Structure formats: structure tokens, C-alpha cells
Amino acid sequence: xxxxxxxxxxxxxxxxxxxxAADEAARDRVPLRVVLAxxxxxxxxxxxxxxxxxxxxxQAALAVETAAAAARAHRPELAVTGEAVVGGHAYSAVxxxxxxxxxxxxxxxxxxxxLVVRSGRST
Numbered sequence: 001x002x003x004x005x006x007x008x009x010x011x012x013x014x015x016x017x018x019x020x021a022a023d024e025a026a027r028d029r030v031p032l033r034v035v036l037a038x039x040x041x042x043x044x045x046x047x048x049x050x051x052x053x054x055x056x057x058x059q060a061a062l063a064v065e066t067a068a069a070a071a072r073a074h075r076p077e078l079a080v081t082g083e084a085v086v087g088g089h090a091y092s093a094v095x096x097x098x099x100x101x102x103x104x105x106x107x108x109x110x111x112x113x114x115l116v117v118r119s120g121r122s123t
Contacts, residue, residue: 002030002031003025003030003031003032003033004021004022004024004025004028004030004031004032004033005021005032005033005035006018006020006021006022006032006033006034006035007035007036007037008034008035008036008063008064008067009036009063010063010066010067014067015070018034018067018070018071018074019071019074020115021071022071022074022075022078022080023074023075025075025078026075026077026078031078031079031080031081032071032075032078032079032080032081033080033081033082033083034064034067034068034071034080034081034082034083035064035082035083035084035085036060036063036064036067036082036083036084036085037084037085037086038056038059038060038084038085038086039086057084057086060084061084063084064082064083064084065082067082068080068081068082
């Protein structure tokens with residue numbers, strides 16, 4: 001394994017996954033990569049799209065840096081990098097109601113081992 005990759009979104013569930021991933025990366029002595037996928041598209045009537053995109057990118061970068069700092073505080077010996085990526089959301093009303101629908105899609109399409117960490121258990 002070259003690195004452990006963890007997806008974050010700032011939620012308590014994400015924080016639990018971040019801690020788990022940091023522990024796993026430290027145990028395996030590999031770097032931790034923190035990733036946030038975000039969707040920034042807004043209705044055209046809200047404002048200038050380029051300013052909205054810049055704001056969305058800045059907020060996503062801040063969220064990644066906050067998570068990376070938390071991982072470093074949890075496991076100071078760990079090499080941590082992070083990245084925010086623009087994602088599309090193939091959203092449907094039914095899929096959005098299914099618990100874990102995004103993680104289920106990732107499990108089926110990931111080209112590497114994947115673990116979904118649920119909140120309620122902290123490490």
C-alpha cells in the first residue's frame with residue numbers, strides 16, 4: 001500500500017473516518033491523503049459564477065486543510081497531504097434518500113480496497 005486515502009466533508013462521521021484512516025496510515029507507515037469532493041454549481045441568478053466558484057474552492061481548500069491539521073494533531077508522525085476536487089453529483093431524489101448511497105457507489109467502482117467507517121465507533 002502506497003498511501004491511505006480518506007474522503008472528508010467536515011461531518012462527525014467524516015471526523016471518525018479521518019481518525020481511523022490516520023491510525024491505519026500510521027500503523028502501515030504510509031502517508032495519509034485527505035480528499036474532499038465538492039460541487040459548486042449554483043443557479044445563475046445568485047451571482048457571478050466565477051466568484052462563486054472561487055469562494056467554493058476556497059471553502060473546500062479550508063475544509064481540507066482543517067481535516068489535514070486534525071490528522072496531524074492526532075498522529076504527529078504522519079505525512080499528510082490533501083486536495084479538494086470538483087465533483088459532479090448524479091443526484092436523484094430516490095438515490096439521495098438511500099443511506100450510504102455515495103459510499104455504496106464508491107465501493108462498487110473503487111479500484112483498490114475500500115472501507116466505509118460509520119460514526120458511533122471512535123478509535
